[in-house]
Amino acid sequence: MQRTHATSDTRTAFAAHQVSKLFFGGDGPLWALRDMSLHVAGGSFTCIVGPSGCGKSTLLRILAGLEEASSGEVVRPEDDGAHPATAFVFQDSGVLPWLTVLDNVLFGLPPGNRRERVAVAREWLARTGLSGFESAYPHQLSGGMRQRVAISRAFATGSPCLLMDEPLGALDAQTRMLMQEELLALCEAERKTVVFVTHSLEEALLLGDRVILVSARPGRVRTEVEVPFDRPRSPDVQHHAEFVDLRFHLWDVLRDEVGTERAEA
Numbered sequence: 001m002q003r004t005h006a007t008s009d010t011r012t013a014f015a016a017h018q019v020s021k022l023f024f025g026g027d028g029p030l031w032a033l034r035d036m037s038l039h040v041a042g043g044s045f046t047c048i049v050g051p052s053g054c055g056k057s058t059l060l061r062i063l064a065g066l067e068e069a070s071s072g073e074v075v076r077p078e079d080d081g082a083h084p085a086t087a088f089v090f091q092d093s094g095v096l097p098w099l100t101v102l103d104n105v106l107f108g109l110p111p112g113n114r115r116e117r118v119a120v121a122r123e124w125l126a127r128t129g130l131s132g133f134e135s136a137y138p139h140q141l142s143g144g145m146r147q148r149v150a151i152s153r154a155f156a157t158g159s160p161c162l163l164m165d166e167p168l169g170a171l172d173a174q175t176r177m178l179m180q181e182e183l184l185a186l187c188e189a190e191r192k193t194v195v196f197v198t199h200s201l202e203e204a205l206l207l208g209d210r211v212i213l214v215s216a217r218p219g220r221v222r223t224e225v226e227v228p229f230d231r232p233r234s235p236d237v238q239h240h241a242e243f244v245d246l247r248f249h250l251w252d253v254l255r256d257e258v259g260t261e262r263a264e265a
């Protein structure tokens with residue numbers, strides 16, 4: 001049974017204490033997470049990496065309150081009444097195909113004065129390079145543009161916490177690099193609390209203040225590193241020797257975990 005605490009303490013946005021998740025699928029019971037504990041400080045950018053299937057998305061969904069843990073304690077931010085406590089961005093964008101770009105962003109906004117809501121939505125569409133596409137439908141956009149809509153929607157909610165599940169994972173390499181830069185700039189300007197799942201060690205080190213590496217399933221924290229690069233941060237940081245060293249260190253640990261699936265923790 002999961003215990004949940006809402007917190008208005010800005011130092012701790014999210015925490016998981018000894019969180020486990022047991023799924024009952026077609027092949028029988030499966031522990032996705034086992035005794036996972038982590039702490040996410042308010043205003044920090046935390047990246048979660050780990051082998052495929054280790055429970056990263058499950059963890060994010062539990063932190064968001066979209067999924068219930070089988071046991072353990074979860075701390076998540078309190079709703080302030082004006083904005084949702086958290087906004088979620090999915091890998092496949094989660095935009096609604098029957099709504100225009102503008103209406104997709106409006107859909108995520110708290111109720112209120114329509115003119116003000118439209119102004120906020122337009123502002124975020126402008127900040128993500130989508131001015132002029134307000135009336136377009138998602139099928140008329142590229143994959144990168146659809147992801148921009150999803151990111152606009154998350155920022156436009158005004159939520160102080162963004163949970164992002166591989167938001168750039170489905171994009172081609174060039175679009176992904178451009179959007180990493182854009183996301184870096186947006187997050188630095190807004191200083192949100194971000195928990196960001198990615199398969200890419202480079203992306204994690206470029207964007208994050210901290211990288212948490214999750215073990216093979218059942219997932220728990222295997223190691224974590226503080227990212228030492230100042231902000232505002234430029235993509236050029238990837239050429240620094242320290243960046244390369246950290247990437248090698250993380251890859252060493254990750255390589256050990258890939259293909260290691262534990263029957264029981």
Ligand SMILES: Nc1ncnc2c1ncn2[C@@H]1O[C@H](COP(=O)(O)OP(=O)(O)OP(=O)(O)O)[C@@H](O)[C@H]1O
Pocket residue numbers: 023024025030031032050051052053054055056057058059217
């Ligand atoms: N609703 C569910 N029912 C049964 N099993 C599930 C369910 N959701 C996830 N799982 C299983 O739990 C494990 C962890 O899944 P999860 O999607 O959290 O991993 P992940 O690390 O995000 O994977 P990837 O990196 O491949 O996206 C997987 O083995 C998955 O098959």
